[in-house]
Amino acid sequence: MTAVRYELIKTCKQTGARLGRVHTPHGSFETPVFMPVGTLATVKTMSPEELTDIGAGIILSNTYHLWLRPGEDIIEEAGGLHKFMNWDGSILTDSGGFQVFSLSDLRKIEEEGVHFRNHISGEKLFLSPEKAMHIQNSLGSDIMMAFDECPPYPAEHKYMKNSVERTSRWAERCLEAHKRPQDQGLFGIVQGGEYEDLRRQSAKDLTSLDFPGYAIGGLSVGEPKDVMNRVLEFTTPLLPNEKPRYLMGVGSPDSLIDGAIRGVDMFDCVLPTRIARNGTLMTSQGRLVVRNAKYARDFSPIDPNCDCYTCKNYTRAYVRHLIKTDETFGLRLTSYHNLYFLVKLMEQVRQAIREDRLGDFREEFFEQYGFNKPNAKNF
């Protein structure tokens, strides 16, 4: 019996998108799903109860950050990450690989692992497949990620080929080092950039290892949207139907819908909470920058079509006032709304799959949100 299991419920006749359910040791959730990010064992500004209120069944937390602060040993002593942060739903942890490659300078990649510097203190650190598994085993997340190299975009074919092959070797080492397969499901990560042959090779290597789920890595790293869609189109068919597929680092509404249409089941991104802290909101009519002066006397809700806590109880004028005066409660209200918006968007996506009309839903949503306008912002 594996710790994590995917159940395919239905495929959308109009688009091929998948409706499914992922079962983990901390409950089940329907897919396609958006996972709020709780980098440091907290989804910024939110309580666990509020995450439950908005309908989040799974959150993501970052191995690299927790390793540095407070340290995985403290979290293990606390009884694991769920208990430490008082969250009883599912948790996915990344491997730390992405942060090693995006946050730190002076990294040196060897076969054994990666030497780099702590992005806060400058201290020398080393991360390897074995170390990444050890940390994630200590955290006790429901879904762990294999330690991979995440090359920049663009990268040359030759570099990428070497990298993909090393990531495959690291994936094998991860499987061997994983000490709690009965409690925690380990996902492999398919790399290969924009190269179809390398994605094919990576998928073949990883699926031969029979992970309970697969991530598609190396996207949303600066490439144009049509490149991401094209890569998804030739990559997801390489993955087994009976396993969940996770597209890392994607959280803009258009990309969530387009990813689901290309067969992706799981998404995560800091976008909704990060832009919320700056006073930018996702609404059914497109994005809304609540700091703007025109909202100073606007006593309507952030999104008249939203029934979240923020929209039911507060006005644009009040939220604007809080954001302009750097009041914490303002960040709570905007974060709550944005997370609610994406979680509900995925509910709508699942409903559209049920009704075989995700293509139609996409058209309606894009039109309303403004994605069809020239120069539309990409969220």
Next chain:
Amino acid sequence: MTAVRYELIKTCKQTGARLGRVHTPHGSFETPVFMPVGTLATVKTMSPEELTDIGAGIILSNTYHLWLRPGEDIIEEAGGLHKFMNWDGSILTDSGGFQVFSLSDLRKIEEEGVHFRNHISGEKLFLSPEKAMHIQNSLGSDIMMAFDECPPYPAEHKYMKNSVERTSRWAERCLEAHKRPQDQGLFGIVQGGEYEDLRRQSAKDLTSLDFPGYAIGGLSVGEPKDVMNRVLEFTTPLLPNEKPRYLMGVGSPDSLIDGAIRGVDMFDCVLPTRIARNGTLMTSQGRLVVRNAKYARDFSPIDPNCDCYTCKNYTRAYVRHLIKTDETFGLRLTSYHNLYFLVKLMEQVRQAIREDRLGDFREEFFEQYGFNKPNAKNF
């Protein structure tokens, strides 16, 4: 019928402290009471629902700050402060006088009012009794404060006498300028520093104007604790029994108890939320600085004797981690606990009055909290 009415329930036989109830257009609350401060139409980090959860029946908001941001006209257009911030309990607003005297440089006091500079933009401003009433009428608070001068400590007798006389003249102008006496109760403020004759004169002037309640101003401005207690001892007997008495700017546990013993009914202070944001907590065993390294692996609650949301669900180790990493949720958890602590302390004080044992309660509490130790910190 006045907007605000005080009901004396019982006097403690051991100490003379008063158990009472204040009735306002937005509900009633028992006294002695601690009022959380919501400077900018939000009690920092807290939602209105959380304030209700902790048992807060009345909060304070600051006229000066709301006048500058977002402006009282916007709050009036929103339907008043209660509606603007989604708080249906009672609200007390100060007059702005304290901020004019504590925050701004270059102030010039004239009979008409005070010229000073905006502490954010440097812009020239003018505040007068009439203006302070106008703003508070726009805000629609349940309890308004008269516009007074709050002289520094220490101040010479001659200066203080002039100031007290002007404050009395201003109090009369406030009463005349107050446009909504049926909706909002206006409290007078007794000044006079440490001078008994001036407190007597101020109290006589103000009680002759028959306000529905009286504040004792000019304390907690840097004077030693025994001076504050002495001033309270000769001032509260000058105030009518059938009106509530409010000691402004006091929030340390010892001063709350000592104030209640001297006949004070209402208190407010930013202390619990301000120290919370720095990771300092009030507990039944004294103060606890959760940032300290010794709590890194301490998986017990902040206060084992507390049953608040924070203490029921989180450990010192987790709260420390959040505070050390500047996570907003940490500020929520510490603010929640500190406000809960003071609100519950006042519940205990009221219960002790009921049982005629507030003096005994004081001894027990001071011993446990550490106030009897040499060099005890003053909170």
